[in-house]
Amino acid sequence: MIFSKKMTSLSSAIFSELNYKKAELMAQGYEMIDFSIGTPDIPPSPQVMTLLQEECSKLSNYKYAINDTPELLEAVTSWYKHRYDVNISSQEVVSLLGSQSGFAELALCLIDPGDTVLVPVPSYPIFRIGPLLAGAQLHKMPLLKENNFLIDLDAIDEEVARKAKLMIVSYPNNPTTAIAPRDFYIKLVAFAKKYDIIVLHDNAYSELLFDGSVGESFLSIKGAKDIGIEFNSLSKTYSIPGCRIAFAIGNQEIIKGLRILKSHVDYGMFLPFQKVATALLTGSQDYVEVVRHTYYERGKVLVEGLREIGWDIPLPQGSMFVWAPIPKHYTSSLDFTYDLMNKAHVMVVPGISFGEEGEGFVRIALVETEDTIRRAIKAIKKSGLLEK
Template sequence: MKNVRFRSDRLDRLGSAIFAEVAEWKREARDKGLSVINLDIGSPDQPPAELLRSVLAEASLRSDTYRYPGTEGTSAFRQTVAKWFSHRFNVELDPDTEVLSLMGTQDGLAHLPLAISNPGDAALLPDPGYPVYGAGLAVAGVEAISLPLLEENDYLPDFEAVPQAVWDKVKFMILNYPSNPLSATADLAFFERAVHAARKHGVLLVHDNAYSEMAFDGMRPPSVLEIPHASEIAIEFHSLSKSYHLAGTRLGFAVGNKEVLSALRALKNNIDFGVFLGTQEAGIAALEMDIHDPKPISGLYEGRRNVFVQALREQGWSVSMPRATMFLWARVPEGWSSRAFSQELLTSTGVASIPGNAFGARGEGYVRLALVESEPKLLDAAERIGRFIRTAQPGK
């Protein structure tokens, strides 16, 4: 009998399995009797606004909600996205050709390489960067080339430092500001440089803007499509998961270049039948609410950021104050590797984090902490971390 392996080799190229490992570390901590404080996964701990829950509940009771919704999204949803985009970024979109609904941005980002690339193509990925970028390339057989993001450069890439031979090879590049995991931000001047580089070298610019509505201190992150004629060379992904606490409903959208969105739509027409109609109605309500009666969730996370960063500093851990997202990107104390610090912190104190090298080689030396617990729990976590830093011996 032939030896058959019922597992694709692609799975071995998907990258870090750290999220599964952290789940194992949590079980180990609980077995020791520790209460776990979940600062690892960026899953909102609060429900959506009552209005959004009501819209979703009412839609779920209607008999006409359960037909196949269509991959591109309902006309009403796409028109509302275009209306919101005009309100938020002063950018006009054609809802029929420049807007595509998604089951969250991760859905679009994971499938995009299959839709626009061929095996053997290459793409520039931010390092550190969100793991789904590399996973999508691995499944599509596309080579990932690192685009270094360095702390001394405010985690912005230097396009001039990318060798011409690399530009000649890559088909697209992915950017992400505000950034997960770095919480770095970028202004319009940066996006002008990014669009110029993409146009000069003939590559598609893919911008993951999932955290556009989660910035602090009055900051309003821009869209790459605000740059004149950017849609000729760029697309952008947005999410309702974090901004409106709709994570479990899986709703996002892509906007921009018509040809790219058409290719992604064609792929998804063969994979799924679109987002549940009730979810799209909740999304419409969320975007309309943001236009007419905004109640930004960013204030919740800004308050948590202030409390947690101050408490960590009082405990002796000097961490940076992020300007956006729901994450802290913190350098581990001297002598620790990212993985050892994250694992020992969790199994010794119950505080869960993600080691920085899970986001790429240049994430080594850092950990990511998510602001997805209440302020009292964050203060508890800070005290536990402080005791750990003062007493634990560095591990490798």
């Protein structure tokens, strides 16, 4: 049986091997503390679960949604105005069944085989996979520690920039946890206009900043809507990842194209999910602070605890992750990851799985309780892995 050559871009040997090793160790009776998968463990608010139960009990909600409800579109536009001071119309919004599918759909809308797409590295895998499925040629934009993990726009070759059709940007960033100052976005918009590049800004973590600053929207920059769109997800903000609720917002022509494509591949978001999203965006935002504070405290417990036992890693600026340099006596993030699994029974993700530029780091997801984090720190200390 012969599959499409595109399938080769979907293989993830590292993740498969890690899962196999985890199962093997658990079969031997070891308890694994898993910081690898970035799935929020914080429950949604009780109000969300109550509303979802109520809406799922209504037979009228089981028909095809087809389109976004007027109430949902109004909620998104109002939230963007209130939260980011960005004016958008209902024609500049379309819901996504999660940002993950949105990346693939946007690429299919914009990219012809051979088109150049600028992709940050290290990066979340779908940033690369979406364009690759559409036949794109990828050009890497390295996120380097010496640049505070910001894209160096000046380092992009002018010939490459002139060829580029799409550029993917994401701050707060997964996996590096970096945030971008407003000056960066101003320069980004000018760069994209100069070279006629469409910008997709993934803004999944704008509500999860830990340094007292407030996340902002790429669309708040003058001229941004002329050249780009933004994805915004409710998954992490409200801790409802399984509901798959996200939005594409911005340039009206791009949104129109996405809406047309979606009309051929899905029949809209489940109506109870639309009702939940509307309620979340128009209601109290107090629970967002609960979610943010939980990740902040977990990050602080993890970083301070690891520093005490000799693993010096920086506090995350935002997101729900820690981007940790591997100990100096290691040269391979994969080797260190396997040693953590075998000797401390703690799971992380090797930086190399986010691209070659991620080598030298591991990503730790803040998806365990503070007590479990403390147990993991004790296990790492006992393993002796931090000793030269």
